[in-house]
Amino acid sequence: MPSLPSSRRSSAARSIRGTSTRCARRCRSVGAPRSIGSTSAGSRAVGLETKVRLFLRSRRVRFRTQAPLEGVGLVDVLVGDRLVIEVDGWGFHRSQSQFENDRRRDFELVARGYLVLRLSYRQVMHDWERTSAGILALLARQEHRWRIGPGGTGPFPAV
Structure with missing residues (x-):
């Protein structure tokens, strides 16, 4: 040749x-991972987050990544005003303290009026059709937005 x-x-x-x-x-x-071949638990979580972000972007949904929320720290994805999507698999929780910290964060977020979706590897990779349909249903019901309650109090979920 x-x-x-x-x-x-x-x-x-x-x-x-x-x-x-x-x-x-x-x-x-x-937001794609730099190393596609990497297999650490952290890089798998980044890949899962990327799939969620690309899905939201394809639907023209406004969101922020690694959004700082008072009393909680950074959340993976914040959709609109109040829908928090955290994506991590079983492998991410290497210790009971990590597992407990996630539950504390979820509790703090819910107590402040946020709606928290904690998605697993299986939900994102093997049951995505059902998972993405659920996310779209929440968005259709405006669950990602705040509203002001009676007498100007709030915030409350939009209805």
Whole structure:
């Protein structure tokens, strides 16, 4: 098989490098994990979060990632004003203290009026049709928005 002249080889290599760089930038801009082959529990959680974010983005749903909430810290995804989506698998909870901390955070969020969805690996990877339909149902009912209650008190979930 004939080889390319050196000038064409270096032009092809530059083109491939440029495409690779553009792809890497695009993956980072949508929150994709940098290393697809990584298998640590943390990187799997990032992949799960990415799937949720891409789904929301495809439906033109406004959300924030790693949103800071008082008394709780950062949440994976905040949709609208009050729908918190936390995505982690069993492997993420390496200790009872991590497991307990998540329950404390959920309790604090609910006590403050947030609606918390804690999604597992199985829900995102193996039961996504049902899980995504449930998220869409919550959005259709405006569960992600606050409303002001009687006498200007609130916030309360929108009805």
